[in-house]
Amino acid sequence: MTVAAANPETLSVLDRPNSYIGKVVPRPNLERLMQGRGLYVSDMELPRMAHVVFLRSPHAHAKIIGIDAGAARRMPGVIAIVTGKELAAVVTPWVGVLSHLKGLKSAAQHAIAIDHVCWQGEAVAAIVATSRAVAEDAAEIVSVEYEELDAVTDMRTALDPETPVIHPSLGDNLAFERNLDAGAVDAAFADSDEVVEADFIFGRHTGVTLEPRAVVADWNAAEARLTIYQGTQAPHMVQNLAALHLGLEESQVRVVCKDVGGSFGIKVHVYADEMATYALSKLLRRPVKFVADRVESFNTDIHARDHRCKGRIGVKRDGTIIAFEIDDLTGIGPYSMYPRTSAIEANQVVNLVGGPYVTKNYRARARVVFQNKNVMCQYRAVGHPIACSVTEGLVDLAAAKIGMDPVEIRRRNLIADDAYPCASPSGLRFEQLSHHAAINKLMAMMDYEKLRAEQAALRNKRIQRGIGIASFIEVTNPSAAFYGVGGARISSQDGVAVRLDAQGSVICQTSITEQGQGSESLTAQIVGSVLGVSMERVRVILGDTDNTPYGGGTWASRGAGIGGEAALQAAKVLRKNILDVAAAILQSSSAELDIVNNAVVNASDGSSRIDLKELARIVYFRPDTLPPGIQPELMVTRHFVPREYPFAFTNGVQASWLEVDTDTGFIKLLRHWVVEDCGTIINPQLVDEQIRGGVVQGLGAALFEKCIYDERGQLTNANMADYLVPMSGEMPDIDVGHVVSPTSETELGAKGAGEAGTAGAAAAVANAVNDALKPFGVVISEIPLTPQLILTALGRI
Amino acid sequence: MEISLDVNGERVEAHVQPRLNLADFLREHLKLTGTHVGCEHGVCGACTVRVNGEIVRSCLMLAVQTHGASVETIEGLSDSGEVADLQAAFRDRNALQCGFCTPAMLMAAQDLLKQHTDPDREQIREHLSGNYCRCTGYQAIIDAVETTARLRMERQP
Numbered sequence: 001m002t003v004a005a006a007n008p009e010t011l012s013v014l015d016r017p018n019s020y021i022g023k024v025v026p027r028p029n030l031e032r033l034m035q036g037r038g039l040y041v042s043d044m045e046l047p048r049m050a051h052v053v054f055l056r057s058p059h060a061h062a063k064i065i066g067i068d069a070g071a072a073r074r075m076p077g078v079i080a081i082v083t084g085k086e087l088a089a090v091v092t093p094w095v096g097v098l099s100h101l102k103g104l105k106s107a108a109q110h111a112i113a114i115d116h117v118c119w120q121g122e123a124v125a126a127i128v129a130t131s132r133a134v135a136e137d138a139a140e141i142v143s144v145e146y147e148e149l150d151a152v153t154d155m156r157t158a159l160d161p162e163t164p165v166i167h168p169s170l171g172d173n174l175a176f177e178r179n180l181d182a183g184a185v186d187a188a189f190a191d192s193d194e195v196v197e198a199d200f201i202f203g204r205h206t207g208v209t210l211e212p213r214a215v216v217a218d219w220n221a222a223e224a225r226l227t228i229y230q231g232t233q234a235p236h237m238v239q240n241l242a243a244l245h246l247g248l249e250e251s252q253v254r255v256v257c258k259d260v261g262g263s264f265g266i267k268v269h270v271y272a273d274e275m276a277t278y279a280l281s282k283l284l285r286r287p288v289k290f291v292a293d294r295v296e297s298f299n300t301d302i303h304a305r306d307h308r309c310k311g312r313i314g315v316k317r318d319g320t321i322i323a324f325e326i327d328d329l330t331g332i333g334p335y336s337m338y339p340r341t342s343a344i345e346a347n348q349v350v351n352l353v354g355g356p357y358v359t360k361n362y363r364a365r366a367r368v369v370f371q372n373k374n375v376m377c378q379y380r381a382v383g384h385p386i387a388c389s390v391t392e393g394l395v396d397l398a399a400a401k402i403g404m405d406p407v408e409i410r411r412r413n414l415i416a417d418d419a420y421p422c423a424s425p426s427g428l429r430f431e432q433l434s435h436h437a438a439i440n441k442l443m444a445m446m447d448y449e450k451l452r453a454e455q456a457a458l459r460n461k462r463i464q465r466g467i468g469i470a471s472f473i474e475v476t477n478p479s480a481a482f483y484g485v486g487g488a489r490i491s492s493q494d495g496v497a498v499r500l501d502a503q504g505s506v507i508c509q510t511s512i513t514e515q516g517q518g519s520e521s522l523t524a525q526i527v528g529s530v531l532g533v534s535m536e537r538v539r540v541i542l543g544d545t546d547n548t549p550y551g552g553g554t555w556a557s558r559g560a561g562i563g564g565e566a567a568l569q570a571a572k573v574l575r576k577n578i579l580d581v582a583a584a585i586l587q588s589s590s591a592e593l594d595i596v597n598n599a600v601v602n603a604s605d606g607s608s609r610i611d612l613k614e615l616a617r618i619v620y621f622r623p624d625t626l627p628p629g630i631q632p633e634l635m636v637t638r639h640f641v642p643r644e645y646p647f648a649f650t651n652g653v654q655a656s657w658l659e660v661d662t663d664t665g666f667i668k669l670l671r672h673w674v675v676e677d678c679g680t681i682i683n684p685q686l687v688d689e690q691i692r693g694g695v696v697q698g699l700g701a702a703l704f705e706k707c708i709y710d711e712r713g714q715l716t717n718a719n720m721a722d723y724l725v726p727m728s729g730e731m732p733d734i735d736v737g738h739v740v741s742p743t744s745e746t747e748l749g750a751k752g753a754g755e756a757g758t759a760g761a762a763a764a765v766a767n768a769v770n771d772a773l774k775p776f777g778v779v780i781s782e783i784p785l786t787p788q789l790i791l792t793a794l795g796r797i
Numbered sequence: 798m799e800i801s802l803d804v805n806g807e808r809v810e811a812h813v814q815p816r817l818n819l820a821d822f823l824r825e826h827l828k829l830t831g832t833h834v835g836c837e838h839g840v841c842g843a844c845t846v847r848v849n850g851e852i853v854r855s856c857l858m859l860a861v862q863t864h865g866a867s868v869e870t871i872e873g874l875s876d877s878g879e880v881a882d883l884q885a886a887f888r889d890r891n892a893l894q895c896g897f898c899t900p901a902m903l904m905a906a907q908d909l910l911k912q913h914t915d916p917d918r919e920q921i922r923e924h925l926s927g928n929y930c931r932c933t934g935y936q937a938i939i940d941a942v943e944t945t946a947r948l949r950m951e952r953q954p
Contacts, residue, residue, distance in 0.1 A: 027891065030887070030891075030896070033895075033899055034871075034875070034896070035872070035875035035900075036870065037872075037875075038831075038896055042834070207931075209895075209897075210895070210897040211833065211897045212835075259896065261835075261895050262897060264931070293837060294837055515895055516893070516894030516932050517894065518891075689933060692937070693894060693932045693934045695934055696935065720836040720840035720841055727926045727927075728922045728925045728930075729926040730926075731922070734936055
């Protein structure tokens, strides 16, 4: 840290005195959450508020013959029972496609099904009542007559001619297909000393946010304005879509997002039942609240993954990897989700496979098919765990085949740290990655050689432990290339407004949102550092389309990198404006002044000249004492969007150390390590906890989490007792290390860190399990790695 | 049914339906929304409160069962200062992200620390296994509870 120099303008914000950048400071919003004083949407109540409960299809695929709600309508407390046809008069249907995903098709989806239900859990009627309990009672006596249709459940046969087509107007069950052929793949495989292939299977799982999705929609007919209180990651996106489908102007819709009980990508979409709730409020001219119960969450929150990916790798005997090839198949449910579509994950898999490595020979096919299961879409680390598990699984198989250490083969093939900028075979542009620095750091953190020795010693005692390594690349800071170019009204830019209030404190409005990552904290840290104001004097306002600049929100690891840069730029201008006013008051020049610790000081010696509180008093209450012609502007707004690189790629590497009980099939995670590179670290503690949380979500997918459907499309474990998530007792401690390669696209230099943990955790565990089971000659390429799967592979059951 | 109970030290008289569970009673009737509802079937632990000094899942208990009982929620524990040190440790360690599980996690952690003044990490992990957290990965929570136990031990004569 440098000391303040004569001209502070030459210092970057990272170097300013009393900078909060790179420091562990507590998040300002924690007290209310810890004391039970948060305000989640599920806590909200408004005058005249009604509650909606959705009656949902018990069948995976059926025609609706008729709905009889007569008796239910007469129940005391029931306000309305609304069918899909009735609601369609208020809200228009949508189609989840994007133009840059060429060929992607989907059918029109209604807020409530009209005559055709396509998954178990699709809403067929809305029951609105004075309480949720009354609405649930009424739902039980609404009778719906269905004609059950054959369900398309197995993605492998979804495209067969004898399989029914879910949406006849589309012609077939293929939503999207992408093919990529880069380099000279056939020649490379022919030239390989060894070619290894495997079928990788990824279970369908879901986010299980601890607070279910929740909405309060309040149509004020007198103001002709709809206020939507919703736990969402993207308030302006919700504003746009609600307005579009309810026939309103965006100015007639306000979206307010208070505390959010977990999101992870689950709450970045617009769901049919949420759209129905907005519409019901407009129809009934009163506030309507929808809170999903846990069974509904499992049946309607987007599911994720569910891929079957055939992978092939070609390697030379010296360890040089010369080709990758994949054929990926994924089933997305009956509709491409709105508005981000359900083709993005498969598209990401194609983009990311082989990404850390030098070889230019890469061929990929990805097919996305419809099926009669719940909708599937983007969840934390979209596509990354699939791509990483396939790539790193293949690399380990190749290493085993040629008898090379898994770390050594990676060192021989990872792109060199001085080879940037460069591009991947799929066209991804890398500004600066640090694979080798990361793996070197990882080796030191885990003491790899010692661990290998321990593993060998324990083998003699018939204790089977394994080490798994997984390098990865991570998509962060997405520009308009992600959604905007495809026609989605999802902003890739963010805005921040900062102002000095009349007592010298700072109010900061940002378009990024908070779901626990620390958006509020990092914004206050940046603004406080740049301005020279202490953090407790910075108040951050977010999650309100009426009261923040327009922007994308918090998803795809964009909050710190994009919203943070907007905050930095806004604060810089405000700082200049403050110094200009101070110079006028003090008859000095702004170059001779600085702001440190809430006061304007002499840049040369740091001596205090005027407190910001006093400056604000003069500006707001005694502007008559300012020199003529001075009009202070103590509020500044700036926006930012990445333009140079479509995505700020980051990288990292993970390692797992675990033990497999070959009698029971149980896996005990002993330790987990992560080294990642998110560029400038604003708050090391927040980054580390993002990584740890992400790892544990990846470990859940690796070991436990799976939505189990039967052949008729019934979800058989739609409750928390049967759908397993990681618990504290079975999770390991996770060591996190960093390499820092700031992006030069921004002054802040921050890239994202939200996906890294989830991206590589499952791959590291799967590789460790296979390493542990090496003496048995079995290879498992499926997750979750349940005891049943392990014992089956071992031939024990 | 008429019930009479003590909630965070205040006398409460209420008329409730027999089927009303304690979580809904606290949240909807008494507006004590710090008690959260995550699964409504007794698995996630987000609705943990104290009844007569024992932690229970308020979604699995009927309001009428608390007739004559003393119920304590996170609002009560916060206002009395009973868990102030635990909350400070959670804050310093960033042991919460979205915060939805946190009130109940504090309840469960305080329950452990009342029973065991010096739990090891495995005991902390085991005791908190009935409280799901989807954000943190648990390690920061374990650290915060461990720190609190140590500081409480140091304060003992």
